Amino acid sequence: MNPSIEFLLAFIISLELSLKNSFYTNLIVIVLAIGYLLVRKIKLKKLLLLLLVPFLAAFTVFATLFWFTKKSDPYYAWSLATRVYVYTLTIACVAHDTTAVDFARSLEQNLHLPSKFAYGVLAALNIIPQMASAVKQIRVAGMMRGMYLSFWSPQLYFKAILVALTSAENLAQGMESHGYVEGQQRSVIVPIALNFSDWLWAGIILLVININLFALG
Incomplete structure (x- = not known):
């Protein structure tokens, strides 16, 4: 998928899930992200690190809301704890097979940023x-x-x-x-393709996430 589309997709999903608590939608996003990383042939060691490193933060959030509040709400605690993994894994999907150079080129070519x-x-x-x-x-x-x-x-x-x-x-x-002049038109050495399939997959994923977000609550 196009790097800019991947970034926008991860940003929108993270933003929506930060505004609405949905434990079940968080789980769906986590499963989809892990599945995507496995399809992209991520190393098992790297995947385990992605699951283990955020554990302390997720456990701290869960423990604070579940054991150290006057009115314990297990659903709310699980929702915020799994949200840590949503942020971690969605960003991992973007960064896994996207280099900094490709990302910068995509921002310039596809999103038309300065x-x-x-x-x-x-x-x-x-x-x-x-x-x-x-x-x-x-x-x-x-x-x-x-x-x-x-x-x-x-x-x-x-x-x-x-x-x-x-x-x-x-x-x-x-x-x-090296000839860089601000504001001048620059030639493209390595074009970053933005295909209709990128928009299609992004739309399907957002549709599925939003349906689950509002249906499951």
Whole structure:
């Protein structure tokens, strides 16, 4: 499915389920998401991580609403707990076989967002590993001078912000040197197809979800 359509579908489903409590619809979305990931040949280890990592958050929500409230409501507790898995698995469906480059290109070509926004998203995603490496270097440099910069140290983040500003300036210069001009028409090197079948499948999925959402409550 087209990356933009996948993103919009996941966003709409998550938004609708956040506005209306429906435990049974949550279960249907979870089953469909797991089925989609299995069809897309997700690794079993990765799928298990997707199920285990959100468990603590889901269990905390359930325990708070079921055991630590004056009026316990099991249905409401289960509904909010399973909602955690809805958010996790729908985003996993989008991110599983969609690269950052394809997603940025789809935003520009299919949703007709400004190219500076699409390239900004791509730049932000690609700069994360560089920032993590820069933070490690800053901490090592600090320890060599007898300074331990903890995770919550303001000095660490101040230095990281300076590194980010320098990286942003270098990125802007690099884009200009490769011919990027804001507001100008750009050629498409790798087209991202948007077919009628993408809209059809998205409409069918939304129809099924909404029928269950309002029928099952």
